[in-house]
Amino acid sequence: MKLSLRHSFGGFSLDLELNAGAGITALFGQSGAGKSTIINAVAGLLRPDRGRLEVAGEVLMDTESALHMPPHKRRFGTVFQDARLFPHLSVAQNLDFGTRYAPRNADVPRDAVIDLLGLAALLERSPNTLSGGEKQRVALGRALLSAPRMLLMDEPLASLDAARKHEILPYLEQLRDGPLGLPILYVSHAVDEITRLADTLVLLKDGRIAAQGPLREVMSNPAAVPLLGVREAGSVIEAIVQSHDADGLSTLKLRAGTLVLPTVAAPVGAKLRLRIKAQDVMIARTRPTDISALNILAASVVGLHEGAGPGVAVTLDVGGERILARITRRAVEALGLRVGTSCFAVLKSTTIAPTSVGR
Missing domain, CATH: 3.40.50.300 (P-loop containing nucleotide triphosphate hydrolases)
Structure with missing residues (x-):
């Protein structure tokens, strides 16, 4: 059309x-x-x-x-x-x-x-x-x-x-x-x-x-953040269901590794799309230890987009996928984030709601 x-x-x-x-x-x-x-x-x-x-x-x-x-x-x-x-x-x-x-x-x-x-x-x-x-x-x-x-x-x-x-x-x-x-x-x-x-x-x-x-x-374009709303903006990535575990969690295979979520209503082998809100992604310069978050993915910074307020949309490359993280300008400076900086994206298992998981 x-x-x-x-x-x-x-x-x-x-x-x-x-x-x-x-x-x-x-x-x-x-x-x-x-x-x-x-x-x-x-x-x-x-x-x-x-x-x-x-x-x-x-x-x-x-x-x-x-x-x-x-x-x-x-x-x-x-x-x-x-x-x-x-x-x-x-x-x-x-x-x-x-x-x-x-x-x-x-x-x-x-x-x-x-x-x-x-x-x-x-x-x-x-x-x-x-x-x-x-x-x-x-x-x-x-x-x-x-x-x-x-x-x-x-x-x-x-x-x-x-x-x-x-x-x-x-x-x-x-x-x-x-x-x-x-x-x-x-x-x-x-x-x-x-x-x-x-x-x-x-x-x-x-x-x-x-x-x-x-x-x-x-x-995954930071310029879309104000159009979508800072609380709704985020990225969409693909995953494949790898296993359903006895403790009520499901393991999903990503390009960059694995992601653990509460039980996903899809069979093993199913291809899914996941919405990850930018506000739910934390960034660490070194791999965190002794932390409750189960999802830690190696990443690199490919873009920094400053908004009108104190927030910065950081575009991360995670195994060839683009993930957005929304953090403060102060955090960007404290972490010394620049394009090319190696880091880790940290996500709690419960941040991705069942309604954000689709076929």
Whole structure:
């Protein structure tokens, strides 16, 4: 998808160019950054002042030629913050409603969608008997059964509590990694969601693109810290489950060694992505001894980025992976940290929450 968009309203203006390819492209920004306006423009629910939208070589919108394809002809599956199910229809009937908008020659894999989203036990139930997470799974299934060329997801988990969000995230991971292969444009202001799901990350600020690129590159860029928030900023690394131990801990294999975490709900051999918050990483010049933290990784400093306050974002190379640590300027000076300095990254096992571990 190629999108150029310029639009002004109520003292706010959007001006951006965006490419969204395969996988999940996440739009992240604080409230008012323009995320939902972009989704509405792509879906055809907004006529921008100026813009052009092209998907798979087909132009769906071009203000210069006054082309504005109506929403129902764009073949996007849209999932909003609220599920918007038909209350008078059963789950099965809500799902079948999606097939009405599928092209006649589309081979809609109804059973595969039901299996993918775990909906078989819900088919005869009424929407008003479902939990929030179940409703969103049904809404997602209905969107998939319309045989869309792309999914648009606008804050789909924002209305769910932590437990329901944790319930539905694995289904979204399966959708990302499964055989359907649909590109997804995903809007969220929750860092835990985007770090688990996104392949590409676009950071928005005041209607402009402040940073974009592969998720791990953008997350490990110190310049992204103020955009993500100092308490949420961090890095994303890959790991493989090596063992589940009798004391309730799991050992994960990294490029730089091993990482010990509370029991990870994944089989031995599974590849995971881990979000490590910058504020949870300590730095030592020599390998610590007699310390409760179980995770000590050899590292070297590859970047120092001073913020407006007393904090410094330190980029560490750990076996070829990039990890961010956020420490004070005073600590940088006391440790004598410079680009090229050898050191150790120290992490407590409990700092990486289960919600920060994804497939």
